[in-house]
Amino acid sequence: MQIFPCPFCGPRNETEFHFAGELGKVRPDTGKEVNARDWATYLYAQRNEKGLVREVWLHLTCSELFVMERDSLTMDVRASKSLRGDAL
Amino acid sequence: MRDDSKKWDAPGAPTTLEMSDGLTITPVQLARQTLLSGVDVLGRTQHPIAAWSGVVTAQTYALSLRRDRVLLVNGPALADGWHGDIAQAVSDVSDCYSVFDIRGDRAFSVLKRGAELRLDVPSKSVARLLFGLGVFLYRFEATDTFRVHVFRGQAETFFKSLKFAFPSL
């Protein structure tokens, strides 16, 4: 069981968190024409890096959506900050 | 669909449960619980704020739940809805959460059956998972008394989880 740092709550057990996706997904402006390839990239393409990753996680108990930097191989957690950049 | 009425224990009326070693679980009736959400609602509340693992001693207090939300306990009556003047969303949640006090020397040991808890690791929020249920957990009035708010529909499950955890001590 891993310990993840919620930027608001502090360290908590991994069971309180939900993986929300990789950081950096930007929703295309669907008010304008979006081509199928760009939309597919937004929906499905993953960097899926082995090693250092930056991801968005949801802390289920306090609903904080935040950015976590961790290592997908060693499971070391480096840092976290709120999605809006508020530090711990 | 089958009739499973018998498989599920009928919910009992909430009563105080006394276990060995002076451990008790007591249902608590609060005058009011109010959910307040808004920017800097934590900074703007005039009531003492409960966080983990401090001990709340006031009768009216605000539970720090998240960056922009508190649960006001025993506060004044406020109208439900969006309060544009103070830019806060307000909801009466008195019937949303059932509240229990778990008291005794070994209360913390019981709770550790349900979550990875440490008194020496503070948290700004009292919201956490306990026995797999979303709860608000903090210490109330004494260092050996833990108060839990749990969704009403899950109070039965919570009570049962505690009962199973007791004999394991």
Next chain:
Amino acid sequence: MTRYSAFTVFREGLRGQKGWDKAWRSPVPKPAYDVVIIGAGGHGLATAYYLAKNHGIKDVAVIEKGWLGGGNTGRNTTVIRSNYFYPESAALYDFSVRLYENLSRELNYNVMFSQRGMVVTAHSEPEMEMAARQVNAMRLNGVDAEFLDRDQVRKLAPLLNYGPDMRYPIHGGVFQPRAGTGRHDAVAWGFARAADAQGVDIIQNCQVLELLTEGGRCVGVRTSQGEIRASAIGATVAGHSSVIADMAQVDLPITSYALQAFVSEPLKPVLDTVVLCPPFGTYISQSDKGGLVIGGGLDRVPSYGQRGNLPMQEAVLAGLVEMMPALASVKLLRHWAGIVDVTPDSSPIIGPSGLEGLYLNCGWGTGGFKAIPAGGYLFAHLLATGHHHDLSRPFDPVRFTTGHLIDEGAASGIAH
């Protein structure tokens, strides 16, 4: 190559087992091949075998970072089945089951495909309706399927809890008699030996460091054992597909997760079929050696760490004790994890990578083992001809752009 048979086993017993040949050679890589396959797991080895056998392409190297069969092929729970809902999946996986049915004799290597059947239980009336939908779909897809009531499930899996306190009472289930288990290592070894016999070079301890490109086309790989060029390169590296794709500067619709597996101490036979109980998140079979082989869902955290993590262990094994309480005192002998490549629709990807000359066979997620012969067969077809076989065409990655996902989860009413 010594042919394996009861006779040669008998003869070698008399001769002190001295007459056996190497199951495969350990060749030094040549500077160039017609086809290079990255990853000597089941899919890679099967691809090489079928390239040689079906297409006469024998100038093939399979290069492997570690030891052959050491990835998910050697880490899975060995279930082989084709109980799928959509015609595209059913066609693919049933083709695989049919290849498996003759595989031991074809490869001259006993892969121990044991068609002991698989039950997926249903625990409520709505689940029984879904089970009926599933059985009908399977039969229309030409896959064997039986709709079981509670008593029929009980006959097949008496260890399940039929008591009144069972959280999810068993109403019935879906049974595929031709499903079963195979010996996972033997599948890799059998394909490796058969491919090697056809002249394929299997090069172990050879890591790909870089893709060689010329004019926007992939022309080879730089490895820890030097450069190897090829006219077509196929990657069959499962959970590490994104790592290879990254070398080609392509993002795949894949997330890697650890998938755990568990085995108990050996027991005398107690379970004759594969049993999956969805609400407990657990499935189980008993190996020929007697160990109970148990699996469940993905870990919750994306990962490349090939090791188990406690939350999912507790979920899977607690589920096991709930569904089969008689196993409570049976002991867990070992647990481990493989890295699986999960696509948005949980269906595989077979097709071009986006970099010319480089092709992908990946995205099998939790279900790659059962698809090894078909995956190899179809990927070989693609590498040899440059075109899809009809069975693999629906699994081309273009489906993520057109929206033609093949989502088995979708059939059960789950929105993804």
Next chain:
Amino acid sequence: MTSHRTDRAGLIDRTQPRNFTFDGKAYRGFEGDTLASALLANGVRVMGRSFKYHRPRGPWGAWVDDPNAIMTVTLDGRSFPNCPAATTPLVEDMQARAVNAWPSAAFDIKAGLDLFHRWLGAGFYYKTFMWPDWHLFEPMIRKMAGLGDISRDAPKNYTADQVHDHCEVLVIGGGAAGLACARAAAEAGRGVVLVDDHPIFGGGLHQSVQIEDRTPSEWIADQLAAIMGAGGRVLPTTTAFGVYDHGLVGLAEYGAFGTAPHLHRMRADRIVLATGALDRPVTFAGNDRPGVMAVDAACEYLARYGVLVGRRIALASNNSLADAAEAMLTQAGAKITRISPQDGAIRALGGKQLKGLAQGLRRHEVDTVLASGGLTPLVHLWRHAGGKLDWCAARQAFLPGAAPDGMVAIGAANGTFDLDQALSEARAIGAGNASDAAARTYSLTPLWPEPGDKGRQWIDFQHDVTLKDVELAARENYVSVEHLKRYTTLGMASDQGKTSNMAGLAAMAAIQDRPLPEVGTTTFRPPFVPVPFEMYHGHHGKQLWHPLKRLALEPQHRAAGAALGEYGGWLRPGWYGTGNRGDLIRREVLSARNAAGIFDASPLGKIEVMGPDAEDFVNFIYYNTIRTLKPGNIRYGFMLTEGGIVMDDGVIARLTENRFVISCSSGHVDSVREHLEAWRQDGNNPDRIFIHDLTQQWSTVTITGPKARDILAKLPLGLDLSAQAFPHMTVQETQREETPIRIARVSFTGDISYEISIRSSRASDLWDKVVAAGEPHGATPIGIEALSILRAEKGYIMVGKDTDGETMPHDLGITIPRLKKKPAYIGDRSLHSDKANLPDRKALVGLAVGDGDKVLPTGAHIVDGTLSRSLGYVTSSYDSPTLGHPVALGLLENGSARTGEIVSVWHMGETRQATVCAACFFDPEGERLHA
């Protein structure tokens, strides 16, 4: 049979005899014995049979490293399979039986298999049994394999306690090093937990005469007192079975035999590995004979249990620790013959009973052979945590190398076999200092298997892997250590290679003429020793497995005789009353259609979205346009995934300009709340949108049916209920006795309906009043089953039942937003993909059957003319009590264009006909709805 119990005290309690049986014969041991020590004391050597050849086996080790003596133990009528005799504490009345042997370990009828061993070498089964078919041979092989058998009943009173815990320093192993380290750490003010898997701390220390001028027992007691005095905790009979991410160590704490071990999920800031080392076997001909044991095991049996394993002992060791062993065993009365195994090949003589040991032409008449090929540190947990191993040529062993985060190894586990040195190392680490290496007194001569040697030499005792099997694997090029392991099954026995791995690697190294470290090691997998599944299970079973949420009105429903069942995560009334279930449900449907039904709709989601951006936000969340919704009004809508798939449906009520109530499906509340929160914070301004899930604050009583208005009118609410003042799809708020009440006029039945919501503590009062008001009108409570029929008659869908994971809103006939809605909304672009634009998408249809026909089975498929392709399926199907004929909904390719078409419906091989119609069978004009 002579007793092997000495007068050396050991740690057993000789005043407490314990009676037990083994393979049906009665024996006696003492409290503190293990099954193995008690049997050895009684002169019993053959305690098991090997897996493949059924060779007789006696214990090799005295603790977790013994792979041989495995038993099914029955106590108080409950049987436990595969108990290692060496670690099973002796309990009065235990009945033990060797596994994999019949009728007994001493005389096993399958022993004859050993005669065929030359044909049953490594991997023989991969080479045969292919013709005609594996299935012909498999059943026989299955029966032969396996160890213990299990009882088919669940063990009673066998539940694991599970607790989370934390400590600053976790010391694993309570031998000299562990004790000294734990004490130093505790005295340095650190929170220490010390665990050891024995019931009595001390490890190998009990074999010593004295330590730091005290007897071992006194010294151990001193350390434990000091540790606890300084606030440390000690856990005996506790196995650290695995190390997981972020310093989590799984501890299994064993209690009385027959109880489930307790699971401690121990989070440790720092882990000190003091797990010691094991004697590894020497590979020689006949080394599997009962009576060949580890040197260390013999000392352990003597020191802990007062058992002298033999009287005439050959001691074949390659290392300096043999001297102390010789002294100890001699002093206990054994006659020791020292053998240098390096001086020439040795071989054990005899069969079930050991007759002696031969080296070259010399024969030694001995009854016991003690062997040690050197010490192997127990580094399993080190490897679980990702620590590296370094080969140490001096010790001929893999030692802990680069350390994983927060972990350190001390004592024998770290290759520090010298006691004084181990103590100083342990104390330095405990105090938080680095340890400095000092001189070593341990010495050994390398001793590894020699390929080509004559005779059958065992590498893996339990699995019958011999040196020849390793040679065969090498010959066939299964040379990677993992191939070797898998091909020969070496190291896969229930001891997980504790005895066999090193010899196997060394054999492969020798065969290939490579340095041993180059061959490498196999991966160490948890658990360190096998642990029961129950340990992972604990108390959260039965009603606590996916526990259901409970209604505030459950007492009312129970009193009304409701049949309760699981629907969307809640325990809810399926129907009311006793008798034929179908009739009861029918009656409820008819009463709802003819008068009114009263329904507990409380679990329906009530998620409020508030704030200045609430309107834009819900407009973005929903497929349907919400912007134009006026306060007091309600709109039906879909939530989509970004893939354009319908994930939930429900109504949105706008209470005020900045306040919306989203009512989602009961089973989707948690996921919808998360969905909303994620989108609120990602891509929207979270300072201007706030989401309160008030589902459980409010309970909802629905009155539906032609008399609904009359019934509602009886409650003094002071509202104008006329269709003009309170039309369909509007909401009103009022108060009753100062309690807010919200009434939504929406319908899931097609009849006029009011959903009355009130705070949950007042729900029973409301329910009683509504039921009383309804009674004169013939209104009755109705359950979910009746509601499902009512909504199907009207063609209202249930998401997940009448839709699948491919269904888009236009498949359900709601097309306008897709074509017209301008502002962005979730899933919008996906509704225009190639797939979304296909004409043959599966669309919702009604399916009508001929007069007198039976109900179509839900789950039946609609097929094409050749019966070979599915065009869709029946999703909901009932015999409509209202209409007097069956009604069905389905998803069908190009469904909307097929109205009027007769289609084939296929179910389990039978085909029927149905006519495609609009997905609405009741009041298609909506007159009753708007009445």
